Amino acid sequence: MDLEDELEKAHGASYAWALGCCHRDREEAEDVLQETYLKILDGRARFAGDSSFKTFLFGVIRRTAAEHRRRAWLRRLRLGSWSLSAVGTQAPTSGVEALPSRLPALLARLATRQRQVLELVFGHDLTIEEAARTLGISVGSARVHYERGKRRLRQMLGAERP
Amino acid sequence: MSRPPNDDELRGLFREARRADEEAAPPFRRVLQRRPTLRFAGSGWIGRAFAVAAAVVLAIAAVTLRRSPEIPADRIETWKPPTDFLREGAFTELFDTTPTLPEPVPDYSLLLANEKGDKS
Numbered sequence: 174m175d176l177e178d179e180l181e182k183a184h185g186a187s188y189a190w191a192l193g194c195c196h197r198d199r200e201e202a203e204d205v206l207q208e209t210y211l212k213i214l215d216g217r218a219r220f221a222g223d224s225s226f227k228t229f230l231f232g233v234i235r236r237t238a239a240e241h242r243r244r245a246w247l248r249r250l251r252l253g254s255w256s257l258s259a260v261g262t263q264a265p266t267s268g269v270e271a272l273p274s275r276l277p278a279l280l281a282r283l284a285t286r287q288r289q290v291l292e293l294v295f296g297h298d299l300t301i302e303e304a305a306r307t308l309g310i311s312v313g314s315a316r317v318h319y320e321r322g323k324r325r326l327r328q329m330l331g332a333e334r335p
Numbered sequence: 336m337s338r339p340p341n342d343d344e345l346r347g348l349f350r351e352a353r354r355a356d357e358e359a360a361p362p363f364r365r366v367l368q369r370r371p372t373l374r375f376a377g378s379g380w381i382g383r384a385f386a387v388a389a390a391v392v393l394a395i396a397a398v399t400l401r402r403s404p405e406i407p408a409d410r411i412e413t414w415k416p417p418t419d420f421l422r423e424g425a426f427t428e429l430f431d432t433t434p435t436l437p438e439p440v441p442d443y444s445l446l447l448a449n450e451k452g453d454k455s
Binding site for chain 1: 338339340346349352357361367369
């Protein structure tokens with residue numbers, strides 16, 4: 174398997190998923206994606222073949238985004254430049270304007286896990302089992318997040334519709 | 336409030352959003368070769384700090400253990416507790432010697448007989 178080819182093929186979907194993991198911050202998503210690609214290409218993250226390549230890749234992206242966030246938090250702590258606006262609670266930026274619907278803004282109001290499960294299942298056509306594996310949680314837990322997230326999103330979309 | 340969307344409509348919304356994200360994706364090569372806005376090479380500083388701290392602790396422990404003087408065996412024998420003076424007194428000899436019976440042994444039978452006679 175040519176890893177670089179596989180990564181290139183999945184690049185668009187990976188970028189969309191990275192955006193979801195980085196609160197739609199494009200710069201951060203690109204950083205995370207580059208770090209992910211380098212991890213896979215230099216063997217720091219190995220594809221064992223016990224899942225689909227996409228599930229593996231999305232899992233690495235999620236973990237890298239989490240590390241990225243942790244490091245950024247520690248860096249801010251060290252520099253003493255802590256501020257609430259820098260904690261990642263920023264509103265979705267340019268991605269929202271690019272989208273024809275208000276979906277990202279509504280998704281941002283869901284709990285992180287609920288949003289991630291819905292993005293993986295509806296947006297990336299993963300099964301709930303694959304989504305659970307990607308997120309490193311149990312299938313039962315993923316199912317609960319899926320049901321609750323879907324119910325809440327439906328309510329919000331129903332309220333938004335004219 | 337109108338009817339909430341069903342699963343297919345939700346899927347359609349997500350797909351539309353994903354397509355928009357994918358269209359906005361920068362080229363693969365550019366992402367791979369870009370210079371990150373924030374260098375995380377400094378990452379792992381926590382691990383390095385732990386490693387340095389552990390090395391310092393080990394070094395100090397090694398030096399301390401090597402320098403600690405061995406206690407000579409004779410010191411245990413000559414050691415005296417700080418409250419040893421309390422034992423000093425009129426009966427100190429009793430602690431250091433074994434009592435001996437006087438020779439010849441006195442005949443106490445008469446004494447015992449007198450005591451019995453007093454009681455009766």
